[in-house]
Each structure stands twice: as structure tokens, then as C-alpha cells.
Amino acid sequence: MDDIDLSYSFLGKKLACPVIINALTGGTDEAAEINRGLASLAHKYGLAMAVGSQTIALERPGLDKSFAVVRDMNPEGVILANVSANSSVEDCLAAVDMIAADGLQLHFNVPQELAMNEGDRNFRGILENVGLITQACPVPVIAKEVGFGFSQESALKLFNCGVRIFDNGGKGGTNFLAIEGHRGGRLSQGLSNWGISTAASLGEILALKLPVQIIASGGIRQASDLAKAIAMGAELVGIGGFFLKILLQEGIQELDQRLDQLFYQTKAVFLMAGAADCMEIKKKPVIILGRTAEWLKTRGIDPVQWCRS
Numbered sequence: 001m002d003d004i005d006l007s008y009s010f011l012g013k014k015l016a017c018p019v020i021i022n023a024l025t026g027g028t029d030e031a032a033e034i035n036r037g038l039a040s041l042a043h044k045y046g047l048a049m050a051v052g053s054q055t056i057a058l059e060r061p062g063l064d065k066s067f068a069v070v071r072d073m074n075p076e077g078v079i080l081a082n083v084s085a086n087s088s089v090e091d092c093l094a095a096v097d098m099i100a101a102d103g104l105q106l107h108f109n110v111p112q113e114l115a116m117n118e119g120d121r122n123f124r125g126i127l128e129n130v131g132l133i134t135q136a137c138p139v140p141v142i143a144k145e146v147g148f149g150f151s152q153e154s155a156l157k158l159f160n161c162g163v164r165i166f167d168n169g170g171k172g173g174t175n176f177l178a179i180e181g182h183r184g185g186r187l188s189q190g191l192s193n194w195g196i197s198t199a200a201s202l203g204e205i206l207a208l209k210l211p212v213q214i215i216a217s218g219g220i221r222q223a224s225d226l227a228k229a230i231a232m233g234a235e236l237v238g239i240g241g242f243f244l245k246i247l248l249q250e251g252i253q254e255l256d257q258r259l260d261q262l263f264y265q266t267k268a269v270f271l272m273a274g275a276a277d278c279m280e281i282k283k284k285p286v287i288i289l290g291r292t293a294e295w296l297k298t299r300g301i302d303p304v305q306w307c308r309s
């Protein structure tokens with residue numbers, strides 16, 4: 001067990017485990033405390049961490065401390081900035097600067113915006129904008145879905161705009177249409193199941209066989225999810241809602257213990273599968289059944305390609 005090595009190199013730095021604490025919050029005093037707690041655990045366990053959307057701090061400069069605390073807590077760690085894919089190049093550069101980020105997440109959340117009464121309605125020019133950002137940004141740009149999953153078509157368009165890292169943000173975890181439904185949102189009834197599942201979206205992007213890195217996210221909660229995603233071809237997994245819920249409902253000590261348990265169990269899964277590290281687990285056959293297999297076949301993608309050792 002002690003010889004199982006979960007470490008992974010990402011954006012030129014070494015992570016102890018291929019996990020990102022995904023973009024959640026920032027802006028308020030409460031958000032600063034949440035970010036402080038999450039960043040302390042990212043530091044302790046050698047995880048990457050993304051901050052929540054920084055737009056609020058770009059509009060109101062006094063709020064930047066609630067984001068910068070993530071870098072303060074973890075000076076050497078992998079930290080990702082986060083803004084909307086609609087943001088200006090200047091805002092992107094300022095967001096990266098604010099936290100000395102190693103990468104920039106551009107979030108895509110069209111269904112969420114359409115559900116929100118106060119949300120965006122105009123997405124024209126977004127691809128051209130992403131092209132400008134990828135050219136100007138001093139750190140790698142990550143195209144990030146928030147729970148509706150990138151399709152092959154979307155991933156290809158973004159690749160053509162210069163994106164080389166995807167966070168596929170599939171359906172199966174945090175559901176923003178359901179959340180917005182509780183706030184009187186406009187798409188919850190009849191549409192809250194919208195999206196591509198995390199596994200299907202991962203398969204879709206991988207099947208393109210592009211020179212890209214993929215972070216699998218959306219509903220990742222346990223060691224077996226993590227191992228399956230890495231084995232299928234993801235570089236890392238992103239975990240958002242699951243960590244936040246434990247932190248808010250059960251406290252930081254409980255989250256600390258759950259992270260310890262997650263790594264123990266991930267190492268156990270690797271050992272049980274006969275894989276010493278993240279490269280070896282990728283060589284193990286992944287058996288894709290049920291709805292995911294059906295989805296992939298219908299899209300002309302052979303799920304058997306992951307099943308060969």
C-alpha cells in the first residue's frame with residue numbers, strides 16, 4: 001500500500017493526488033472563511049484548487065482578499081483563477097494576477113444563466129472571445145462546464161480557439177437548474193435533467209483524441225469515481241459540491257477526515273486493480289456498460305476501446 005503513488009504533475013507542479021477542489025466561492029467574508037478552510041486542506045493534501053468566479057472582486061476591488069487568501073494559505077500550490085468565458089481579456093489577466101494563478105478557468109454555464117431571472121441572455125461572440133483570451137493569457141486556459149457536460153462538438157470548437165485543457169463538468173452532481181428552481185428560476189420544470197453525464201462527456205472528448213488534458217468533474221464523490229475517471233483517460237478529477245456540503249454541514253475536521261479516507265480508499269482501489277500509479281491505472285481495462293455505453297454507441301463512439309488492456 002505504501003508504494004502506491006497517487007502523485008501527478010499538473011501545470012508544472014506536483015500534486016500529491018490528482019484532485020482539484022473545484023471553483024466554489026469568494027467575495028463575502030463567509031466566502032473568505034470557506035476559501036481559507038478549503039485552501040488549508042488543499043495545502044495539507046497536496047491538491048489543486050480553483051477559486052469561485054472572481055468577477056465580483058474585479059467590479060469591487062476591496063473583495064479580492066477573499067480570493068487571495070487561497071494563495072496566501074498555499075504559496076506553492078496549484079491555484080486556478082475563475083471567470084466567465086464572456087469576460088474581457090483585461091479582466092482575465094487581472095483575475096490571474098489577483099491570486100498568482102497557475103491556470104485560468106473560463107466557465108461555461110449557459111443553461112444556468114438562462115434559468116436565472118437576472119442571468120445573461122447574449123452569448124454571441126463567445127468563441128472569438130475565448131480565442132483572444134487564450135492568445136493573451138500568460139497561463140494555460142481551462143474551458144470549464146459547471147454541470148451540463150461538454151459535447152464533442154463544443155470541445156472541438158474550443159480546441160480550435162486554442163483551449164488545451166478541459167474541465168468537462170458533466171451532469172450527475174451539482175444541478176444548477178434544480179438550484180435555480182429553488183430561487184424561482186425559469187428552467188427547472190421539465191428541463192432540470194438537461195445535460196450530458198460526466199462519463200458520457202468524458203468519453204466524447206477523449207474519443208476526439210486531441211492533444212488535450214481533461215479534468216473529469218460533475219458528481220465525483222468517491223474513490224471509485226476518481227479511479228474510473230483517471231483510468232478512462234482524465235488527468236485529474238474536480239470535486240465541488242460534495243466537499244462544500246461536508247464543510248458547511250459537518251465542519252472542517254470532518255472534511256479533513258473524509259479527504260484522508262478518500263486517499264486511503266483511492267490507494268486501495270489502485271492496489272486492488274494492480275496499478276502502482278496514475279499512469280498504470282490508465283492501462284487497465286475500463287468496462288463501460290448501461291446508459292453510458294448506449295450513449296457512446298449512439299454517438300458513433302465504440303465503448304470497447306476503453307476495455308482493452
Ligand SMILES: Cc1cc2nc3c(=O)[nH]c(=O)nc-3n(C[C@H](O)[C@H](O)[C@H](O)COP(=O)(O)O)c2cc1C
Nearest residue numbers: 022023024052053107146173174218219239240241
Ligand atoms: C455553491 C457553488 C458555487 C459555484 N460557483 C462556481 C463559480 O463561481 N465558478 C465556476 O466555474 N463554477 C462554480 N461552481 C461549479 C463547480 O465548480 C462545479 O463545476 C460543479 O459544482 C460540478 O461539480 P460537482 O458536481 O462536484 O459539484 C459552483 C458550485 C457550487 C456548488
